[in-house]
Amino acid sequence: MARTHLAITVELVHGVYTGDLWPRPGRVLIAARTATFEQLGKAIDDAFARWDHNHLHEFTLADGTVIIPVRWWDGEEPEGSLDGAKARLGRLRPGEQFAYTFDLGDNWQHLCAVAPQRADPLETLGIIPVGPLPCWGWGDIPDQYGRRWDDDDGSSPMPKAPTGWPASRQPCPGGDPAGTASRVTC
Numbered sequence: 001m002a003r004t005h006l007a008i009t010v011e012l013v014h015g016v017y018t019g020d021l022w023p024r025p026g027r028v029l030i031a032a033r034t035a036t037f038e039q040l041g042k043a044i045d046d047a048f049a050r051w052d053h054n055h056l057h058e059f060t061l062a063d064g065t066v067i068i069p070v071r072w073w074d075g076e077e078p079e080g081s082l083d084g085a086k087a088r089l090g091r092l093r094p095g096e097q098f099a100y101t102f103d104l105g106d107n108w109q110h111l112c113a114v115a116p117q118r119a120d121p122l123e124t125l126g127i128i129p130v131g132p133l134p135c136w137g138w139g140d141i142p143d144q145y146g147r148r149w150d151d152d153d154g155s156s157p158m159p160k161a162p163t164g165w166p167a168s169r170q171p172c173p174g175g176d177p178a179g180t181a182s183r184v185t186c
Contacts, residue, residue: 005120006089008040017143026137030132037067037087039131040089041057041100043134044100048141055106057103062098065082095114
């Protein structure tokens, strides 16, 4: 297959719970030029381990164009903005940088850069994806709400590790149909 898709590097630059991040965690996504910015936003959120997608977000292109989910703005969208459900990635140029902000309240800021060369999805992913899909990544991904453990309320002390941890870990419950109990533990 030919080099038909975009390779977009996305680095997490800043978050409300983290401040400025360095080194920056990042992901590389492969996306068709026909994909929408709405699809790219969801893929970025998935790649950065966000499970609560119900937040306003926006892309800001190098020329100042703002792309948003218009249906969430109830007719109060910023003047001149484009609808992310309609705007396609084909408007991006090789080497172009742009910004993505997830959750306009918590302000998770990302720097995005289109690779100078197009990518071959079969060579990179082994498939032709139906939407933007991560193919590479690095760094620690902070929790969307700054939590460090289940039930973390932000003020309780960290729970103590179980006695003998990690040596006391047992095989995962539910059986071991693949016969890997000697390698897989919970």
